[in-house]
Amino acid sequence: MRSPTELAQVFRDKQLKLKPQRQLLFSRLHQNKSHPTAESLYEIASKQMPGISLRTIYQTLGELAEMGELQLVDVGIGATRFDPNTGDHHHFVCESCRAMHDVDILTSPKMSLRRGGGFAVNEVGVVFCGRCNRCNHKQQVRSPESQAKDKASN
Amino acid sequence: MRSPTELAQVFRDKQLKLKPQRQLLFSRLHQNKSHPTAESLYEIASKQMPGISLRTIYQTLGELAEMGELQLVDVGIGATRFDPNTGDHHHFVCESCRAMHDVDILTSPKMSLRRGGGFAVNEVGVVFCGRCNRCNHKQQVRSPESQAKDKASN
DNA sequence: TTTCTGATTTGCATCTAATGCTAATTGACA
DNA sequence: TGTCAATTAGCATTAGATGCAAATCAGAAA
Ligand SMILES: [Mn+2]
Ligand SMILES: [Mn+2]
Ligand SMILES: [Zn+2]
Ligand SMILES: [Zn+2]
Numbered sequence: 001m002r003s004p005t006e007l008a009q010v011f012r013d014k015q016l017k018l019k020p021q022r023q024l025l026f027s028r029l030h031q032n033k034s035h036p037t038a039e040s041l042y043e044i045a046s047k048q049m050p051g052i053s054l055r056t057i058y059q060t061l062g063e064l065a066e067m068g069e070l071q072l073v074d075v076g077i078g079a080t081r082f083d084p085n086t087g088d089h090h091h092f093v094c095e096s097c098r099a100m101h102d103v104d105i106l107t108s109p110k111m112s113l114r115r116g117g118g119f120a121v122n123e124v125g126v127v128f129c130g131r132c133n134r135c136n137h138k139q140q141v142r143s144p145e146s147q148a149k150d151k152a153s154n
Numbered sequence: 155m156r157s158p159t160e161l162a163q164v165f166r167d168k169q170l171k172l173k174p175q176r177q178l179l180f181s182r183l184h185q186n187k188s189h190p191t192a193e194s195l196y197e198i199a200s201k202q203m204p205g206i207s208l209r210t211i212y213q214t215l216g217e218l219a220e221m222g223e224l225q226l227v228d229v230g231i232g233a234t235r236f237d238p239n240t241g242d243h244h245h246f247v248c249e250s251c252r253a254m255h256d257v258d259i260l261t262s263p264k265m266s267l268r269r270g271g272g273f274a275v276n277e278v279g280v281v282f283c284g285r286c287n288r289c290n291h292k293q294q295v296r297s298p299e300s301q302a303k304d305k306a307s308n
Numbered sequence: 309t310t311t312c313t314g315a316t317t318t319g320c321a322t323c324t325a326a327t328g329c330t331a332a333t334t335g336a337c338a
Numbered sequence: 339t340g341t342c343a344a345t346t347a348g349c350a351t352t353a354g355a356t357g358c359a360a361a362t363c364a365g366a367a368a
Contacts, residue, residue: 012336015336015343015344016344016345017334017335017336017343017344017345018335018336019334019335019344019345019346021345021346022345037325038325038326039324039325051347052346052347053346053347053348054347055327055346055347055348055349056345056346056347058325058326058327059345059346062327074230074231075230076228076229076230076234076279077228078324078325079324079325079326080230080325080326092273092275094273095276101273118287119246119248119255119282119284119285119286119287119290120284120285120290121246121282121283121284122249122283122284122285123282123283123284124280124281124282124283125279125280125281125283126278126279126280127278127279127281128273128275128277128278129275129276129277129278129279130273130274130275130276130277131273131274131276132273132274133272133273136273136274169314169315170315170316171314171315171316171363171364171365172364172365173315173316173317173363173364175316175317176316191354192354192355193353193354205318206317206318207317207318207319208318209317209318209319209320209356210316210317210318212354212355212356213316213317213318216356232353232354233353233354233355234354234355
């Protein structure tokens, strides 16, 4: 995803308004490696802009995704994650704390794309599911509630 | 997944009752390659047993999954799919009609398992997303409503 | 065969994640 | 400064799924 300033330019060029809500999200997303959900961004954004609407978060994230600035990652467990890293990579997700980490691509794009038994393949997603080091050490499985609070970042 | 008769035995051994609802689902699931959702199984089962509850479908599918007789496949688009094929394989899903097809494993298990940047990986899921041949031919994108009706099978 | 009892089913409430809708607000430009 | 389309925010609604408790029933025991 481009830098907040570059994005601002893009938005201006498209006659889109530069509301503070957007600018805030641009900055919270830029170089964010935490793979946040809409809700987690909402919590973070609310600290700096109390009263911001969750609806706006969804709205803006949707726009950015449509513009190709964000990648949507849905691993089938919990909510959709938003990833400003639009490069070709995959993900590991901890089934205990739900933290998500990048996994640099292992499968050669050649092998993965354009093969699927004779179908037109647009996208290949690889998800590694397991336990992160941190969760592996503490024995306890943490409650889904406490998990949500992990991904503060940026 | 085992055959209906084998499953019946397993259930008896565990002092679980052999209700007709279960037997019906056993038979609708056995060797079913359509990767049905709970709802689609509900529709199918309702034809033979009007009045069967969707809650029971979810219940029974959950039990079978917990017993390792079914594989849950969640591709992040639409509902969870249930797969009686518990072998090591992956999936192609058509983003137009949502049909799901098996993709025989391409990644060597060695390469995929036990690698993810230093995490304990339990499972690797590969999802190919695109358009199936049928949808590729007809231009039109079909409505999500009409799509649901494809997966009649067994 | 009848009785008894815990397993099962079912309907309904509830939940999470997300989207639809619309009135109120506001940035940008004339 | 006024205008107006873009944007926001609040609320309703949806899809998919699970929690809960009363009613039902398979099958062991008598
Ligand atoms: Mn990533
Ligand atoms: Mn399969
Ligand atoms: Zn973890
Ligand atoms: Zn298709």
